[in-house]
Amino acid sequence: MDMLMIQLEKDSKIPLYEQLYEEIKKGIIEGTIAVHTKLPSKRKLSEFLSISQTTVELAYAQLIAEGYITSKSRVGFFVEAIEELAYVEKTLPHHAIKKALNPQILIDFNPGKIDTSSFPFTTWRKYAKEAIDYHEKDLLLTGTPQGELGLREQIANYLYQSRGVLCSPEQIVIGSGTEQLLPMIMKLLGEENQYAIENPGYTQTHHIFSQYNQQVIPINVDEDGMQIQELEHSSANIAYVTPSHQFPTGAVLSASRRAQLLNWAAQDEQRFIIEDDYDSEFRYIGKPIASLQGMDHRDKVIYISTFSKSLMPSLRIAYFVLPEKLLSRYYNMFTYYTSTVPRFEQHILAQFMRDGYFSKHLNRMRKIYRKKLEKLTHALMPYAPTVTISGEQAGMHVVLTVKHEMNASTLSNIALQHGIRITPIKEYMLAPTIQNREDQFLLGFGGLEENDILNNIQKLMDCWNIQNTFR
Numbered sequence: 096m097d098m099l100m101i102q103l104e105k106d107s108k109i110p111l112y113e114q115l116y117e118e119i120k121k122g123i124i125e126g127t128i129a130v131h132t133k134l135p136s137k138r139k140l141s142e143f144l145s146i147s148q149t150t151v152e153l154a155y156a157q158l159i160a161e162g163y164i165t166s167k168s169r170v171g172f173f174v175e176a177i178e179e180l181a182y183v184e185k186t187l188p189h190h191a192i193k194k195a196l197n198p199q200i201l202i203d204f205n206p207g208k209i210d211t212s213s214f215p216f217t218t219w220r221k222y223a224k225e226a227i228d229y230h231e232k233d234l235l236l237t238g239t240p241q242g243e244l245g246l247r248e249q250i251a252n253y254l255y256q257s258r259g260v261l262c263s264p265e266q267i268v269i270g271s272g273t274e275q276l277l278p279m280i281m282k283l284l285g286e287e288n289q290y291a292i293e294n295p296g297y298t299q300t301h302h303i304f305s306q307y308n309q310q311v312i313p314i315n316v317d318e319d320g321m322q323i324q325e326l327e328h329s330s331a332n333i334a335y336v337t338p339s340h341q342f343p344t345g346a347v348l349s350a351s352r353r354a355q356l357l358n359w360a361a362q363d364e365q366r367f368i369i370e371d372d373y374d375s376e377f378r379y380i381g382k383p384i385a386s387l388q389g390m391d392h393r394d395k396v397i398y399i400s401t402f403s404k405s406l407m408p409s410l411r412i413a414y415f416v417l418p419e420k421l422l423s424r425y426y427n428m429f430t431y432y433t434s435t436v437p438r439f440e441q442h443i444l445a446q447f448m449r450d451g452y453f454s455k456h457l458n459r460m461r462k463i464y465r466k467k468l469e470k471l472t473h474a475l476m477p478y479a480p481t482v483t484i485s486g487e488q489a490g491m492h493v494v495l496t497v498k499h500e501m502n503a504s505t506l507s508n509i510a511l512q513h514g515i516r517i518t519p520i521k522e523y524m525l526a527p528t529i530q531n532r533e534d535q536f537l538l539g540f541g542g543l544e545e546n547d548i549l550n551n552i553q554k555l556m557d558c559w560n561i562q563n564t565f566r
């Protein structure tokens with residue numbers, strides 16, 4: 096092969112050698128560069144593409160390291176047969192198809208995103224270094240299945256002070272995410288249960304419950320949270336709720352419904368409440384509402400929360416707090432398993448919390464998210480009453496109601512064609528809801544840049560042809 100015609104983007108954030116490596120690799124996998132082909136020499140290719148010889152050298156070195164090409168001394172570089180890398184061939188077309196079907200996302204209103212620009216990397220690095228410097232031997236061995244005692248102590252303290260959760264570290268179990276802990280809770284609660292879940296609700300729990308063949312009963316949610324009367328008329332014996340900031344509607348479970356829910360649970364030995372308190376750290380309006388767990392005097396609430404929102408979703412650390420009466424069952428069933436969270440991470444987090452950095456981080460992030468929410472509310476004002484906002488008391492997402500001749504699914508597809516991701520509430524529904532939610536969207540704002548919010552909203556409204564009434 097005399098030459099390789101490759102388009103490189105010199106202004107891209109991706110280094111040139113990586114672009115070159117990716118393009119050649121793609122050619123080899125897709126067969127446009129045939130097996131045994133001799134590639135152009137480093138000098139010739141660098142001259143042809145007007146890039147440095149080092150760039151080509153780095154790209155070729157990576158391809159050699161991954162087995163795509165070989166170097167024959169004084170002869171040149173040759174493409175290898177890659178049948179052995181069957182997994183590459185299998186995954187690539189799928190990936191390529193997905194990319195073609197899903198236009199590039201330029202504005203992402205995904206609720207799972209957090210603000211990544213304010214993470215205290217320096218402090219985190221300090222504790223990570225300390226964990227290695229001072230505890231290396233100890234932390235190499237597996238710890239307690241329940242999670243590190245030091246971290247459980249910090250969590251117990253934090254929960255008492257900020258959420259009114261009353262528990263000892265012995266009641267806390269740490270695991271790698273809510274989604275890994277929920278199946279554990281299900282196993283603890285036994286086989287013959289019927290789960291009431293919020294409708295609309297957190298889709299991840301719908302998947303988990305159905306994967307574990309649990310019977311689920313969708314219960315409607317209104318502006319005061321789960322409708323407890325409907326729960327009372329159902330055959331469910333376990334209620335999964337997000338009372339501080341219902342996902343996805345943002346409703347806060349009212350005080351009277353909290354009491355009703357606890358009373359419902361108290362009426363039968365087999366009844367329990369799973370309280371998912373995933374984003375309660377970020378409350379903007381009014382006083383924080385104490386957890387259901389703190390109000391419970393009958394050992395009926397299993398409290399579950401996560402560091403995915405408050406710190407980072409990639410940390411994969413969440414925890415649940417068991418009522419004392421379920422502890423012996425937990426010890427009988429789960430002490431054979433090793434903790435799913437690496438000890439190093441648990442240790443770093445414990446020290447970070449112990450020295451007050453977690454509270455500082457939360458205070459800082461609360462201000463940042465509050466500002467983002469203000470910008471968002473402000474940006475949406477000119478589009479009222481066509482577009483209204485709700486569920487903005489807490490968290491990192493709100494609900495948009497859009498009065499439009501097209502329904503939310505069509506509007507969401509239109510937005511996607513413009514590179515904007517916004518999800519209709521309908522996608523979080525397990526069954527049709529009493530309240531019409533055809534015109535509602537979930538809008539996550541945590542990952543948006545504060546200064547881009549106005550522009551992001553304008554673009555969304557423009558693509559839906561909704562007029563700015565202030566202009």
Ligand SMILES: Cc1ncc(COP(=O)(O)O)c(C=O)c1O
Nearest residue numbers: 272273274297342373401403413
């Ligand atoms: C309702 C709810 N629960 C829990 C979580 C966090 O899950 P995990 O701990 O698995 O990251 C989220 C994240 O978006 C959520 O929306």
